[in-house]
Amino acid sequence: MNVGAIALPQLPPERFRGVVEAAEEAGLEELWLWEDCFLTSGVATVSAALAWTDRLTVGVGLLPVPLRNVAIAAMELATLHRLFPGRARIGVGHGVQDWMGQVGARAGSPMTLLREHVTALRELLAGERVTVDGRYVHLDGVALDWPPTAAAPVLVGASGPKTLRLAGEIGDGVIISAGNTPDDVRAARAVIGDSPLVVYLHTATGPGAAERLEGERVRWGYDTIEDRAVSGDADAVAEQVGRWAEAGADTVVLQPAPDDPDPExxxxxxxxxxxxxRGTPAAAR
Incomplete structure (x- = not known):
């Protein structure tokens, strides 16, 4: 199981490089970014993060498909994978419907759009010439001149059972948001089968950790933060993360509160x- 961290888009873009370089220097396995309306672009930030580093894997979870023509999405992702082979993990999803409505991109059937978009996107990234006339996706003999030279997995963000089932069917992996308990992760795993599963996890450490997690409870409308978050020092958090791993998470991504005082x-x-x-002895850390 991998452990990563999220660089939240609430951080001003000019602060982003310091966080990326701190992650690389510390040996973090995966740094994840969000494309939340109306904060920072997922493609711009992942490109910069990959260019500033040599080893770090950078994920985007997720790019809302209503905002992008699938051909543009395929061009963007193919370019990333050719520039930085094996270092990008990109997730897509149907987006927050209120935000999609604000920009005139709300689909009548978000599930239909997601199915059509992801299916065509994976075909384009595989180097195929694609013709499709769906409800939302329309392509006439489109093929990338510069498709990825190796596998370019497309992960799909999901929440409810229907979206989870679809994500497990059409994607190369599934992303679920923070706030899911270990039991929720087990239920998701039962729906998606063997598909790789990325789970975000509310996390706080240091002075004020309890207050920050209470703020997250209020912000997200949880009745309780218990089993939805972890806190404490690194040893305590590592032990707690094991519960989500045992429930079926392949990657657990620690999610700070927006008011965390030290993103680096x-x-x-x-x-x-x-x-x-990973079981590295304390003396070797």
């Missing part, structure tokens, strides 16, 4: 948690 410190903390999970 948080990614270093996540790297330490990952080291502990």
């Amino acid at each position: 410190g948080f990614v270093r903390f996540a790297a330490t948690v990952a080291t502990i999970r």
Whole structure:
């Protein structure tokens, strides 16, 4: 199981490079980014993060498909995979419907759009020439001149059972948001089968951790934060993360609160948690 961390888009873009470089220097396995309306672009930030680093895997979870023509999405992802082979993990999803409505991109059937978009996207990334006339996706003999030279997995974000079932069917992996308990992860795993599963996990450490997690409870409308978050020092968090791993997560991505006072410190903390999970002795950390 991998352990990663999220660099939240609430961080001003000019602060982003410091977080990325801290993650690389600390040996973090995966740094994940969001494309939330109306904060930062997923493609611009992942491109910059990959260019600033040599080893770090950078994920985007997720790119809302209503905002992109599938041909543009395929061109963007193919370019990333050819520039930085094996270092990008890209997820897509139907997006937050209220946000999609704000920009005039809300689909009558988000599930139909997601199916059509992901199916065509994977075919384009595989180097195929695609013709399709769907409800939302229309392509006439489109093929990429520069498709990826190796596999370019497309992960799909999901929440409810119907979307989870679809994501497990059409994607190369599934992403589920923070706030899911270990029991929720087990239920998701039962729906998606063997598909790789990325799980975000609310995490807080250091002074004010309890207050930040209470803020997350209120922000997301949870009745309780218990079993929805982890906190403590690196050893404590590493032990708690094991519960989500045992429930079926292949990658657990630690998600800080937006008011975390030290984003650079948080990614270093996540790297330490990952080291502990790998079983590295304390003297070697």
